[in-house]
Amino acid sequence: MANRLIALLMGATAVAVASTIAIVFWPIGNPPELKQLEGNAKRGAYLARMSGCIACHTDGENGGAALAGGVELDTDFGTFYSPNLTQSAEHGLGEWTIDEFAKAVRQGVSPDGEPYYPSFPYPFYAKMPDQDIADLWAAFQTVPAVDEPSVPHAMKFPFNFRPGLKLWRAAFVDFSTFEPDETQSDIWNRGKYIVRGPAHCGACHTPRNFAGARKASFDLQGANKLPTGGKTPAIHATALKKKGWTQSALAYALKSGVKPDGDVFGGSMVEVVHDGTSFLAPKDLEAISIYLLGETDVATQ
Structure with a gap:
């Protein structure tokens, strides 16, 4: 009986480990192709205002630089901190490509293939067409570099297991593009x-x-x-x-x-x-x- 119980526990453990590994290596996102688009920085700056980028990524209360991140958001799941979006090569977007930017903004996937937490409203940005993303990218390239590291999120267990977000995305996120209503103006x-x-x-x-x-x-x-x-x-x-x-x-x-x-x-x-x-x-x-x-x-x- 004891041997059977041990075998069952070992089997369950093996399944759990295999499932965890599968989730960790589960690829997400699709490769965008925006390299040929030319963005308009002025229009992109306008879209950044519309999209809430300034408010969420500028810690004005503590004298933070524009778009350098650090804004704190406390939730039941843990504390989120907005990241650095300046042109810092080490801590911001300085080494990114436009396609990596598009994948992050519309799909919630980092250049390393990791899922972003939904404190970043990428399900809404998924509605943005290629040209709007190109314009945003052009605007962000004009932001002076601020070499300050982003503050790591302080998530509670089990929400600190980032690959688990892949299951959350599959269950709850709508990545559909914007569809106008032809019956309306x-x-x-x-x-x-x-x-x-x-x-x-x-x-x-x-x-x-x-x-x-x-x-x-x-x-x-x-x-x-x-x-x-x-x-x-x-x-x-x-x-x-x-x-x-x-x-x-x-x-x-x-x-x-x-x-x-x-x-x-x-x-x-x-x-x-x-x-x-x-x-x-x-x-x-x-x-x-x-x-x-x-x-x-x-x-x-």
Whole structure:
């Protein structure tokens, strides 16, 4: 009986070891081909604002340099720190290629083939077309090098086993590209692209499950447990109109931070506006508002 038990334990251990090895060596991602594209740095800088790169990768509170990383994000899974995105050859993107950049941004895979943690909203950036990625790349190449190492994430067990993210990706991540709705206007589809893509609004305004993945059936319905301890409101059309938002009021608020009642945004929206949406062109602010509220600029009480 004892020998049989030992054999079973050894078999289970062998299966566990083999499974772990398989996960570690499981290749992920697909090789992009953007080498022939010429990027526009000015347009890329605009997209970086839209995508939240400045807010997430600049530790302004502690006097950090632009895009040098170090912003802390505490979660139930551990503490994340945004990495250095400057042109530092040793600590940043200085030795990267455009294809490595594209694979990281849209697929969440490092140049070494390792999966990035979903604190990096790559499922949203997967919606970005090749030209937008090329423009972003051109912009990042203009960022002065800051030779400061990125702070390592401090993850709790078992989340510190990075290869396990491959299973998480397979179970929860949608890597589909952006698909416009042919029944809607161009400006509505522009708003859809911004909200569903680079601006990654759903990252904060959608609740998450036990594994930290967004609950697709509750998309944009708000979240009660943000890493900062706060919560976000629902931003779908019904909820916004019920609170008296109009398309013009929402566009103005995203530009200024001032809400229709004269109050101002609080929490993480302060950074979103200050470092992101306040830099967007009026047409893009209008597009976001039209997508979230609809074409008609009328509040529903």
